[in-house]
Amino acid sequence: MGLARNTVLYAYEQLATEGYVSSDRQGTVVVDLKSNVRLSVRLSVQLSGQLSVRAGESDAAQDVLPLAQARLSRRAQNQSHTHNQAQLQVQSQEGAALDSGASKNTVDAVLPDAALTSAFAPGVPALADFPQASWRRLLDRAWRSCSVAQLNYGEAAGELRLRVAIADHLRASRGVLCEADQVFITDGTQSSLDLCARLFADVGDIVWMENPGYKGALTAFHAAQLQVHAVSLDEQGLAPDEIDIVQHRPKLIYVTPSHQYPLGSVLSLSRRMQLINHALAAGALIIEDDYDSEFRHDGPPLAAMQGLVADAPVLYLGTFSKTMFPALRIGFMVVPKHLVAALTRALAHAVPRGRACDQLALAEFIQSGQFAAHLRKMRRLYRHRRDVLSAALSLHLGDLGVVCGGSAGMHLALILDARAPDTLVCAQALQQGIVVHPLSLHALSHAAPVFNGLVLGYAQIAPEQIEIAVEKLAHIVRQLVR
Template sequence: MDPPVPDKGSTSTLLAAPLVLNGGDTLQQQLCQRIKRAILAGQLPAGTRLPATRQLAQDLQVSRNTVINAWTQLQAEGYLISDRQGSRVSPIALPASAAADVSSEAPVADRVALLHSSHRYSREEMPLRAGVPALTHFPFAAWRRALNRVLNDTPQRLLGYGDPLGEMALRAALAQHLSLTRGVRCQPQQIVITEGAQQALSLCVTLLSNPGDVGWVEDPGYRGAKAAMLAGNLRVQPVAVDAQGLAPDARLWQHAAPRLIYCSPTHQYPTGAVMSAARRLALLAKAQAHQAWIIEDDYDGDFRYVGEPIGAMQGMTPGAPVIYIGSFSKTLFPALRLGFMVLPATLAASLRPALHELLRGGNRLEQQALAAFIASGDFTRHLSKMRRLYRQRQQTLRQALQETLGAQVALLGGECGMHLVLRLADEIDDAALAARLWQAGYAPAALSGYCAGDAPLRGLVLGYGNTSNAQLQAGARQIGRLLAGRY
């Protein structure tokens, strides 16, 4: 279906009306504000294709640079998306901004109708969803070059099954990247390419445990780890998390000794706790003594904003009993569906026959393209750009929440990643609050949903990766209004 376009009358009114120097706002600022207002009011629906900059400059009788600079600013704020076909209204610009302008006193049905009047949004597209990267900032040109290099190099050989463990070009590029940026000790032969980190988790359960074994998961923690263990008929044991990460006590080691231990030590999900060096070393020693395997999920360690990057636990000691897993869902884009796991050398050798039976080397074109993307330096440049963007967006969200809820508002997880946790009082029903926010066009998660037990933590997990500054500010105001009116 073609993108919607405004009718000629609205185009004339919204875009072609003259800009006037009035001693206040510049022509560029006037044009930016005009487009913003039209988007927020629903007059320019999501997906609307805007006129070419050259034509619009002629219509407005301004320089083309004025229009280009306005479009660049609107793209940076998340209102527009630009590609080789031109510029169009962002599919994520309308919901949060519109929600901010709708009175919290209005009926929910009215607000939902307004939000969805011009575009139907999936939960994945909605602002404040955790774990979604800035998709409008993906470097399509560089990725296209990498794909073209692969397609131009005898693609027929890549159409059949490949190495079940993954394309060696990608494994070699990834081994070098992980060694330099994450301190991972590995050779390409230790890496297995998977269809996302979730498949890596499932393979760990399948290959390293038996039904009835005990699997430890963080509490609160990533629900996918628990799901993978339950699917393998493991007995899941939640382990409390404190300010230093996973905190098992001696009784757990004695009475619920694990076969598998899942943890995210660099940036615990969702609280953001960083596991201390002492606790990491103690966990490694205990796991070794109990013949347990640690699954280290480094889901967003590439995005750290305070001090130097924190290296992987896997690289702290030689021969560590750690399976290191990750994916490109957050560093590139989720639909790529490429992840990986790094096995200890001895384990990689012993598991190779089983992996050859379980896996069928696919996604070969994408794997080769990703190898070229990494080798060219484009991946590193993209990560650097995203660090700057996410740092700035996090600061915007933090400031907006402090202005709305007070300077002493409790925020967790701010040193890394693409989300913050807004801690709330125990009497707040965070699930009900999250549901109300969803109705208003936002998709944060309730912190209690990641917890086990009868006394869950209360709060909101707020993603800022794929959410513009305007949406972050509007979302903070909406949270404040709902809390003030108790939802």
């Protein structure tokens, strides 16, 4: 074919990463995805009796016909117009408060503000490398063109121009199947999670969560009085078993498939299709938190779950806190088409939007190509910092820990020797100005399996500082082991 060997190897590695092929000593074979999916469908039929299977269809994803389609929760449907307005305004403010204080970490509340930009605080982008001058020009232009009407409350779904820009970007970069009317602007991922928990589930409904998982999601689900059911992980990601399916029928399924938080695994393609089938069988919605998958280091970004099946039962969540800067406070949800009208009505008088100029500036930032250029620059920067951190951890802690989760994102997970409790490591590191988060605190309950280790954000730390910080961490760990 006239292709270089490295090009071919790179293509096969990408196919393996996405779960299309598997390799062993015998060679590389195409994974029988259809058999895996149909096995999942048969299991779901036996367990729930809620599916019917079409005969003769070539696409396994089309074999599933849900009898019950996901809809707004009863509490969202039953609220009167007046009560809906007052109640959801309070809930929106609560969600915004959660979002401003709950990033993907566990100890922000007890840390000084300066520590949040220290090594190795997770979830913090390289703020010094954001193009502030360009952003100020866009803001100035937006304010000059702002009308008097735009100083009032805006549409609950957000500025149309930004929704169009986001939809175009997601179709091109993430394989998301959506139109602008399916995009709803929020105040960030935590605000999106709060809305999902309250609008798509009722008190006492079950939500599946990855274990270990993101504590911000756990907070939102507990605030909405949902039953959180911890589902274990394996090398392919979320791994529900028959007990999960039969005894803990979900209303919502929360996953971080492209870069599991905090371990960093990638949900395989066959597992994604099985999860979609489980959701269809249960009449559930999958919440796909795509928090940092724009930063894919080993190959191009993986396609989102939302785009794998037409009209997939997926609520796709994204944020600009990681790709741009946290203080922007803009995130978004992409909802299935059949939910657009109901969600629009539910939010119309309940979540009044503002900050039109910020949204218009962001729309121009995306549509002008500056956002894509910024992402390319950050990918190179973060890939280099990941490599430096990986090498330093291997050199100084290779005998006492295992690094995982480096294929994407802005953090690594380090599984530590049990003789060095991660909470003690983090406490002693903080005394030396190093912010690391204990992996054990990401367990969803005391009864759930607990990983001992560290979550290490590397996006905001200069490469020359990484080696010094890792040496200090290694000294702390070795002292505890001794």
